[in-house]
Amino acid sequence: MNSDTENHGFGAVLKELGLKETPKRRVMLEILAEEQRFLSPEELWLALKGRFKTIGLPTVYRNLEELANGGVISTVIHPNRQLYYYFCTAESGHHHHFICTSCRRVEDIPECTVAAMEGEIVTRTGGKITSHIVQFNGFCRHCLADPNERTAI
Amino acid sequence: MNSDTENHGFGAVLKELGLKETPKRRVMLEILAEEQRFLSPEELWLALKGRFKTIGLPTVYRNLEELANGGVISTVIHPNRQLYYYFCTAESGHHHHFICTSCRRVEDIPECTVAAMEGEIVTRTGGKITSHIVQFNGFCRHCLADPNERTAI
DNA sequence: CGCTAAAAAGAAATCGTTTCCCTTTGGCAC
DNA sequence: GTGCCAAAGGGAAACGATTTCTTTTTAGCG
Structure with missing residues (x-):
């Protein structure tokens, strides 16, 4: 290759x-x-x-x-x-991420619940959403289990 | 005053x-x-x-x-x-925002759905979430209705 | 009123990011 | 295959939001 x-x-x-x-x-x-x-x-x-x-x-x-x-x-x-x-x-179109701020692994989060939130927001505010920032930060299971694997950005 | x-x-x-x-x-x-x-x-x-x-x-x-x-x-x-x-x-503790990138108004969004997402993420990934960025950007109803009210950041 | 640690001023440094301008190159035409 | 041209890239320099540094001022307590 x-x-x-x-x-x-x-x-x-x-x-x-x-x-x-x-x-x-x-x-x-x-x-x-x-x-x-x-x-x-x-x-x-x-x-x-x-x-x-x-x-x-x-x-x-x-x-x-x-x-x-x-x-x-x-x-x-x-x-x-x-x-x-x-x-x-992930070829699954739009989605979000859970990132490990330690080792920097990324896990995909399906978009579904955010779409529901958006619908509710539009209904309640009468506005129009053009973009959003949705990201969860933390420690992945590896870094959680083994602090030695943790690295700093 | x-x-x-x-x-x-x-x-x-x-x-x-x-x-x-x-x-x-x-x-x-x-x-x-x-x-x-x-x-x-x-x-x-x-x-x-x-x-x-x-x-x-x-x-x-x-x-x-x-x-x-x-x-x-x-x-x-x-x-x-x-x-x-x-x-x-809003004194209602943790929540999120829908911001108008035009006039900069801010509307509060209750935290509930995000908490549900977090629970699902933790269950599925086995990680630990320490923070998140959740924000919706767009045009509020005023700027949507009256483009003249729109301003640039 | 005096003391001390926190707060603030002002200048300068930092550093991620972008711009500028000139050179190179990918990709289509002939 | 060769030429052409707009897109891409190089390198230096600019930019600009944010931070750091050092000195001076001030809040809040005794």
Whole structure:
């Protein structure tokens, strides 16, 4: 399995978003897809530096934003207010996350209950909801059981 | 109703948090309490400048954080990732917000459904939730009805 | 009234993020 | 295959919200 020949179908994903399929975008998606935890732009940049002689941090920011806007990856808002990114394997459309602020694992939460909340809010306020931020932070069962596994962001 | 003599009971609130009752803290709370919308630290600072000859922006940040940690005011995370603050009149303990990204009005949302979600998440993941971010963004009924009322943040 | 720790001022630093401008490249046309 | 052009990327620099630092002031207690 060579990343130069096996592109995990990311090329098609990029094309759908109207984005050119560049090596950097492909590798960004590869790294995010292989990583089980959410990453900061700078961390992703450091990983990319190992595979490209030249790679700028602005490029990483730009692509992360485009990919997130396209729904290919999702954002994680850490309580420290920094932005992290996560490749969502769940193909199940819109949903939310329970993130471990220790080891950075992410678990998917189905969207259902939030949709119910939205309906109630719209009914009661007469407003219109354009977006929402729903995220649960805590310790996953691994970090809960074994404090030694805990890491700091 | 003079703010020098009528302190809305904010002194007691500050004392409960172990904070000294300073004129600046009192006026910060006054301004936030009178304001129906969420404010940025800088906006609050500008308002304070009208009432104090010297008032530093770091002071505003420091106090906002202390008050938010104490639960006296609550934070609003705007999609633009800036932090805003809002004085919650609802005494009903923990709850969430529907914010209008146009006029900045805030409506309270009871906590109930989120608590149910949390229970389900804990059961399913075996983790422990330490905090959550739940916020709905959109247009309130006023801005929905009258686009002229809309303002940009 | 004096003391002491907390609070505040003001300037400067920090740092995540974005902008600018120039160079390179993907992808379609011929 | 070659050329073209808009999109993508590099690198430096700007930006701007937030924080840190050091000194001065003040609240609140004895």
